[in-house]
Amino acid sequence: MTLADLVPGDIATLEQIDTTDPGVVRLMMLGMVEDITVRLENIAIGGDPLEVGFFGSSVSLRKEQARHFKVSRILPGD
């Protein structure tokens, strides 16, 4: 399961990150690294981009990059 498969409100842990996409490395610099807990906050109209929250911050990214983050869901959303 990847970040792109979550629905709004889902809480999940980032497990494994594929860094072949330079955009993914940029997201890691914003703090999206392995072992943190994230919450999928919103999905924009049309299904893309996503808004992900962690440690009080919000980051927006496209599904294309979200697919590189393997996650395990710990709490399903609304």
Place this chain on the structure above:
Amino acid sequence: MTEGTEIKIPVSGIRIRHKARVSIAVIGNPNAGKSTLFNRLTGLRQTTANFPGVTVEKHVGTVQLEHSAINLVDLPGIYSLDGNSADERIAVDVTLGRMAGTQRPSGLLVVIDATHIYQGLYLLEQLLELQLPTMVALTMIDAATASGITIDIPALQNALGGIPVYPVSSISGHGLSELKRGLERITAIKVPAIPASWPELSKTAQQLAQQLGADWQRIDVIQALLQTHPDLAGKLGQQLGADTVAGLRLKLFGDSLPAAAEARQRYRWVRNVIAEVQETAPLYMKMGVRLVRWTNRPWPATLLFFAVLMLVFQAVFTWATPMMDAIDGVSSELGRWIVTQMGHNALSSFLADGVIAGVGSVIIFLPQILILFLFIIILEDTGYLARTSFLMDRVMRSVGLSGQSVIPMLSSFACAVPAIMATRIIPERRDRIATIMAAPFMTCSARLPIYALLIAAFVPKQSVGWMNLQGLVLFGLYLLGILGGLGTAWLLKSSALKGPKPRFMLALPEFRRPNLQTVAIKLYDRGRIFLKRAGTVIFAVAIGVWVLAYYPRMDVAQYRSTLTAAQTNNQAAMGNAQSAAQMSQSWLGRIGRKIEPVFKPLGWDWRVSSAVIAGFPAREVVVAVMGTIYAVGSQADEQSLSEKLRAARWPDGRPIFTLPMVLGLLVFYAWCLQCAATLATIRRETNSWRWPIFAWTYMTTIGYAGAFVIYQVGSML
């Protein structure tokens, strides 16, 4: 004064102004409250200039402390020292003393948002590698408390190796005096020799820097090893040998990418620190928070976005009217007073028609421009502008761009110059240039005067539902600009600038209440810039146009012949015929008639044509030029400019400003690039003449074509 009288002056009444000796860089994440703190500390004692060679604004301000003063340099907000975008590279270059013409700071004031210490501490750990005296301002401490976050300050200081941390609230002013006392001793602060987040890297780099000699500092070695600075990486490879460097990298980063390894390593440390020092109370969501959360949802947010836009256009028209009427009243009264005091002569005409009618017709738009900027500044300050990029990413993708282009395009509603500079957040050059080409289409505040003038003169003041028609037409013109911009981006992205699909990633700031002082300072800045232009460029153009319109004067024979030609007993009609004849034989009239054929297909007479030509360096000049031309060319001084426009006639008596002509003129204004400052900025930002020349030619062509089609088709109907 009698002998022996003592004069007592209360000591607290004397304020000694110290001269600033040291310069401290203020650095932090975007939206960490850096600028608010900067404004709070320096007040209006700040200057704005550009860093040499680049167009990034350099804000420098002086803080008066008890025993000394220091200069603060406000830098663009960054998340890391890796320099992914142009803004980040500049912040990094200034901090590291690599920016030519800017002194290396003597210390760092790192601003960390107490509600976002995760990313703040990451940047701080990178900055500690610089080995400069560093202190931390933990901002928005009251917001943190309100949302149930408590931070153990002594524990945090301890985790950071003893560097001072000052909790502050720029809104209430809490903690500011302690921060100022701390700033007084900033240069004496000792930072830890080896920052705690990644000791292996720091130690390795420190040893190498000593081994390599004086032109290497620890941070240089780190950036070379992490490959975040290609030049340094190359230099290190040359000095140590490629194999040695590869071995070092393997030992430090394993098989990870260096940048990914750094993020993993330092963020792991940050997480541990947060677990130690921060407590988050489980919080029931307050009404306000829940409302903000709800408005962040896609549909409510999009609807809110359009509602706000409509409100802005309504406000620009309705709120500004009383103030504009007042300015108009004062300036026409002044003009009339001058003429009655001095009689009709060259000097009175110069003052009344040249200076007052010319410059006054531009200054009258100050209220509207301030209202527009007030909204834009508030949207920026609440973080709402950044959120729109999330909402609009999908739309932007359909023209080949990403949500990152939304912020520059929206700020282009204020002015294209800062908007073009704001494109620096876009990492890919092709996307950046497509955005730069689209930005000047957005309706900037300088277009507002001509729109407002023509709409007020030719669009009836009636309501359509809850809106008024004038506001609706203005909204339509804004849409026209947006369509022009998006269409252009799409054309470029599917031809000359074709490239890989742009990525989109952006930190979204939380909703924040705007800070009154920040809003006031920004608004004051904008108003000042506008008035300065009115007082210099527009003033000079208005005088030039007056000279061209007033001279040469008719001789007596010509004067008589116009009187006979008028063949009427009506005093006013004779006066007008006389002025018109003088006007048309003036230099401006002669030049105007030469260029009239070019614009005749658009339905413009020579007066409109020459005003438009004069407006190419700066579009708001057009209103000033029209003001002067129509003031010199009429006797009836009590008329407002819009009344004069309505009364303007072709020689055969047909009105010049017909509906198709006005609509065409508006379209021309919506699309034409009449702004030398924008062209110069495009030149600087793209580093070539090709793009400004292309932008000018392209926009002028489609502006002309649009006006042509509308006038010709409209006149046929």
